[in-house]
Amino acid sequence: MVDFSSGSDDSSFEFVSDSMASDISFIEERTEETPKIPNTPPPVLEASAKIIKRNETDSKVIGYMILGIFVFSAVLPYFFPSDIDNDIAKLNDEIVGLKRDFQLILHKTMKERKEQFKRIKCLEDIPEDPLAKWVPDASNFQGVAEFISDQQKGESVKEFMYEAHVKLNKVRKNLLELVLIRNQTQEGAILLRGACVYENGNSTKVFVQEGKLYVSWKYVHGNEKKRVTMVYTVPEEHFHMIEFG
Numbered sequence: 001m002v003d004f005s006s007g008s009d010d011s012s013f014e015f016v017s018d019s020m021a022s023d024i025s026f027i028e029e030r031t032e033e034t035p036k037i038p039n040t041p042p043p044v045l046e047a048s049a050k051i052i053k054r055n056e057t058d059s060k061v062i063g064y065m066i067l068g069i070f071v072f073s074a075v076l077p078y079f080f081p082s083d084i085d086n087d088i089a090k091l092n093d094e095i096v097g098l099k100r101d102f103q104l105i106l107h108k109t110m111k112e113r114k115e116q117f118k119r120i121k122c123l124e125d126i127p128e129d130p131l132a133k134w135v136p137d138a139s140n141f142q143g144v145a146e147f148i149s150d151q152q153k154g155e156s157v158k159e160f161m162y163e164a165h166v167k168l169n170k171v172r173k174n175l176l177e178l179v180l181i182r183n184q185t186q187e188g189a190i191l192l193r194g195a196c197v198y199e200n201g202n203s204t205k206v207f208v209q210e211g212k213l214y215v216s217w218k219y220v221h222g223n224e225k226k227r228v229t230m231v232y233t234v235p236e237e238h239f240h241m242i243e244f245g
């Protein structure tokens with residue numbers, strides 16, 4: 001039995017034999033001679049770090065490239081317009097030119113037709129379309145206000161005379177129907193007979209002169225014979241539809 005309590009402070013190691021001690025000392029010496037392995041990161045981590053740094057660099061480069069392309073694309077058209085832009089600009093110029101030419105032709109055509117219309121002397125020679133397009137030309141009315149006063153007509157009659165449109169219908173040869181229309185409603189009609197100048201008895205006369213339609217009639221007030229003349233014109237916008245035979 002080993003006595004752990006007797007002897008020196010080193011007595012706790014007396015149970016170890018010399019051979020065991022030599023083995024232990026050899027292990028200690030070998031342990032001291034073993035070189036220390038440096039605490040370096042594994043190769044995988046180093047590779048990952050390099051890849052991350054390279055990706056960051058590549059991202060910056062790509063970002064700068066995209067920014068450069070964007071700026072270049074924005075500035076380029078100012079110095080070198082594309083063929084499409086040039087084609088569109090040329091097409092717009094051609095359209096503007098065509099519109100201008102069309103307006104000139106239309107204006108010339110309407111002017112020629114208006115002059116031709118003014119040369120018509122007889123009602124039966126007027127084309128069919130403008131016969132229904134006569135509107136009042138109140139500035140050339142004569143005797144209308146006096147007629148309304150003499151006949152003691154009310155405001156409604158005055159409005160009718162100044163606002164009613166005239167439509168001429170060809171009934172048959174040498175026979176016309178004059179229709180008065182107000183607010184798209186027919187409010188009166190008379191038959192006219194004649195050739196060139198048309199009349200209704202001896203009181204009413206209808207004729208055309210320099211492109212204007214004249215409707216004139218006589219009436220008696222007291223012992224005085226008076227005449228009323230109402231004038232109608234065809235609006236200019238209708239002349240492009242007039243076809244002369």
